[in-house]
Amino acid sequence: MKKQSIADILQLKGEKQELTAYGWVRTSRDSKAFGFVEMNDGSVMSNLQVFVDKEVSAFKDIMPKLTTGTSLRVRGVLVESPGGKQNVELKASEIEILGSAPAEDYPLQKKRHSLEFLREIAHLRPRTNTFGAVTRVRNALSFAVHRFFQEQGFLYINTPIITGSDCEGAGEMFQVTTLPLDNVPKSDGKVDYSQDFFGKQTSLTVSGQLNGEIFACALGNIYTFGPTFRAEHSNTSRHLAEFWMIEPEMAFCDINGNMDTAEAFLKYIINYTLKHCAEDMDFFNKWVDKGRVDMLEKIVNSTFTRTSYTEAISILEKAPRDFEYPVKWGIDLQSEHEKYLTEEVFNGPVILSDYPRDIKAFYMKQNDDHKTVRAMDVLVPRIGEIIGGSERENDLHKLKARIKELGLREEDYWWYLELRKYGSVPHSGFGLGFERMVQFVTGMQNIRDVIPFPRAYQSADF
């Protein structure tokens, strides 16, 4: 017989069927002649209430041992529950303790803990309601990402984690080396990377985009979904040194198609999660951020506002309030500006496009005005920028000129340039930080609480 999860069991009506449940004690209450144990196995937010009365053999001995955290196998009959808070309960006939959890020092109590405290016990925090819900929502979002792209005919490709190109330019990189750090081989005073594992200097990837373009320019529509590493000394609730990023890349697609995909994509994965994680989402709505579900539903049913960077600047200049960073055309938008636009002006997601070329990456397609590039950012309330993307420069000469202008070395980009030399096509793509998406959906304030094992500056425990 297949082992039934608590999710399965709670679906059953109380038809007096005999079954066996497995899980960990969340809380127990007892009196002289009976006790209640609530157990959870992570399959759903809800606990299964187990009723233990004195008929159960060794009731007196076992009841005090059923402390929070104890793992159990309970055999019994599933019956309708007389109590008001659950439909069914398991009337135990046999309880086996699989692993005890001494109450004197088990860190998780049947009370709310601060997220900061839970971060210190990351090996136990998955056993809490909050992290169970985060984990299930993260899983649903992850599956929805694949499902959206698969339904749209995108191919999932794996771009390298170790990269030999130092031309990604999206942030500080972690170096990968097997050279002995206490005695680095040198030649002419410089590190001799020819003796390193790959025979050259290598790092962990900061983006799969450039590699993704290779496959888009052969197979049409592709996406990546993999780990990304940035060695920035960022210390915020929105940054990690190791995070997961989704990067679709589409051939024969301009910036408008790019925006269409980004908008449809966000709506799809939000909608999927609302539908498949209703109980978890209720939990976030109630305990983490009231109104979050309404806001998400509104987004699913809305049309994202689209406007240009130039227009956004003009709105900000007219704003009836002062910003810490003064607004003028040409500046990069600050968090405060993005939040003002999305939270106060448009009250929902907004897609800005056509940014000044000087504040954007070299590979973005240059507009005819010679001032702007076809970049687009999707801004959402609370988070700010959640998606950044662009139509890529597909004109070989313009791209070369831009590389030169920025003082980059053409030879570093030889293969990237050849995509434009041979059969170049208009193409576009964007990047979505997966953890920021999980934050946005759950309302969790700190990014370190939406990834199982956060890696950040000066922090890599567990």
Place this chain on the structure above:
RNA sequence: UCCCCUGUAGCUCAGCCGGUAGAGCGGGUGGCUGUUAACCACUAGGUCGGCAGUUCGAGUCUGUCCGGGGGAGCCA
């Protein structure tokens, strides 16, 4: 990297003008015949983050180091 806040019992926190510590929860013990943030009674827990200084006397004031949080920058 910069700015601000913070560190007191296992957890969450209070502690006023400087006079060597308190609550709730959790734990332990006992009680309770349908509980569900269970309830009632009793009880045990503390080099007040570390180091130095001011002072007759420091949880409280000063310096410094370490940890945590928030914001900024960088970005996803």
